[in-house]
Amino acid sequence: MVPTVDLDSLPMGPLSMAGLLALEPAELRRLLKSGLRRGLSSDDLQALLEQDWQGGLDTPPVQALLAALQQRGWFRRDGDRWKTHLG
Amino acid sequence: MAHILAIHSFRGGTGKSNLTANLAAAFALKGKRVAVIDTDLASPGIHVLFGFTPAAGQFTLNDHLQADASIEQCAHDVTPRSVQQAHGQIWLVPAAMDGDRIARLLREGYEVEKLNDALFTLSEKLKLDLVLIDTHPGINEETLLSTAIADCLLMVMRPDSQDYLGTAVAIEVAQRLDVPAIRMVVNKLPELFDPQQVRERVASSYGVPIGALLPLSDDLLTLASGGLAVLMHPDHPWSEQVRGLASHLLETVL
Numbered sequence: 455m456v457p458t459v460d461l462d463s464l465p466m467g468p469l470s471m472a473g474l475l476a477l478e479p480a481e482l483r484r485l486l487k488s489g490l491r492r493g494l495s496s497d498d499l500q501a502l503l504e505q506d507w508q509g510g511l512d513t514p515p516v517q518a519l520l521a522a523l524q525q526r527g528w529f530r531r532d533g534d535r536w537k538t539h540l541g
Numbered sequence: 542m543a544h545i546l547a548i549h550s551f552r553g554g555t556g557k558s559n560l561t562a563n564l565a566a567a568f569a570l571k572g573k574r575v576a577v578i579d580t581d582l583a584s585p586g587i588h589v590l591f592g593f594t595p596a597a598g599q600f601t602l603n604d605h606l607q608a609d610a611s612i613e614q615c616a617h618d619v620t621p622r623s624v625q626q627a628h629g630q631i632w633l634v635p636a637a638m639d640g641d642r643i644a645r646l647l648r649e650g651y652e653v654e655k656l657n658d659a660l661f662t663l664s665e666k667l668k669l670d671l672v673l674i675d676t677h678p679g680i681n682e683e684t685l686l687s688t689a690i691a692d693c694l695l696m697v698m699r700p701d702s703q704d705y706l707g708t709a710v711a712i713e714v715a716q717r718l719d720v721p722a723i724r725m726v727v728n729k730l731p732e733l734f735d736p737q738q739v740r741e742r743v744a745s746s747y748g749v750p751i752g753a754l755l756p757l758s759d760d761l762l763t764l765a766s767g768g769l770a771v772l773m774h775p776d777h778p779w780s781e782q783v784r785g786l787a788s789h790l791l792e793t794v795l
């Protein structure tokens with residue numbers, strides 16, 4: 455099953471660790487957590503999306519999700535890595 | 542890339558800093574290159590166990606998080622001689638000890654993301670095998686970050702009812718953050734307690750594997766954080782168990 459996220463209900467503003475902890479569903483936390491440390495390569499991200507969200511970078515629901523995260527400044531591509539941004 | 546081991550407890554005084562410093566020595570005695578990061582910025586202290594005090598002009602983690610010192614400049618080689626002979630190395634990233642600096646950090650805050658990036662930069666620059674993170678007790682932004690980026694989380698507790706309750710909260714948080722491996726460490730186990738009963742209570746409370754049961758020790762109390770028990774009292778049961786924990790972690794999760 456593809457996890458459902460009500461993108462409009464995600465809070466605006468910077469992401470904190472406490473905020474990340476409170477997010478649902480678990481797949482959304484996992485995605486943002488995976489962008490900590492050194493971040494994800496495009497291949498890592500693609501694999502994670504296929505596993506958790508049943509679709510790669512080029513599928514519309516995943517694109518809408520990434521756009522919502524990027525709009526909030528939470529998760530975006532920096533050079534060749536996808537990174538979660540806090541604070 | 543270095544493996545990250547976070548050492549945490551819900552309540553204070555469980556023995557995190559003593560365990561972290563001694564585990565660092567145990568890993569380094571096996572030839573590992575280890576960094577110890579003091580993220581207990583509100584009440585730092587692990588430097589004492591290494592006999593290290595930042596001199597004027599020596600940088601601390603605060604100088605990286607709140608100013609422009611590079612993280613390598615904040616890492617100090619504290620390798621004891623016996624560990625050098627085993628070809629291991631230990632670097633310490635201490636936190637600032639003066640009241641003004643601590644107050645400034647609490648007042649102004651810093652970007653936790655900078656701490657994340659610092660650990661990985663340091664691990665590359667120093668070619669580290671392991672990064673050990675000593676934490677502030679309880680749940681705050683730093684401990685959540687340390688938990689989220691750890692390859693393994695050691696959750697330290699005493700066999701005390703308040704610790705049992707609080708630890709459940711910290712474990713639930715770790716599980717929400719998908720920590721790949723968690724090990725329980727019970728420290729300060731009084732001689733009168735039956736270790737088997739404690740094992741069973743811990744196992745049934747959390748469903749998380751137990752890494753070690755460490756005895757309450759007069760020798761550790763007397764050492765009073767004045768040095769590393771694994772080096773000063775290597776045959777003591779506490780030290781033997783800490784070395785055993787280091788081996789277990791290397792074999793299973795690190």
Ligand SMILES: Nc1ncnc2c1ncn2[C@@H]1O[C@H](COP(=O)(O)OP(=O)(O)OP(=O)(O)O)[C@@H](O)[C@H]1O
Nearest residue numbers: 553554555556557558559729756757758761762766
């Ligand atoms: N197994 C033990 N037996 C007896 N004393 C111990 C033991 N482990 C630690 N101690 C003592 O307990 C005190 C607290 O230890 P430590 O500073 O390592 O705890 P901590 O969890 O880091 O504390 P904090 O939460 O304040 O950071 C110290 O005085 C230390 O010597």
Ligand SMILES: [Mg+2]
Nearest residue numbers: 557558581586
């Ligand atoms: Mg401590």
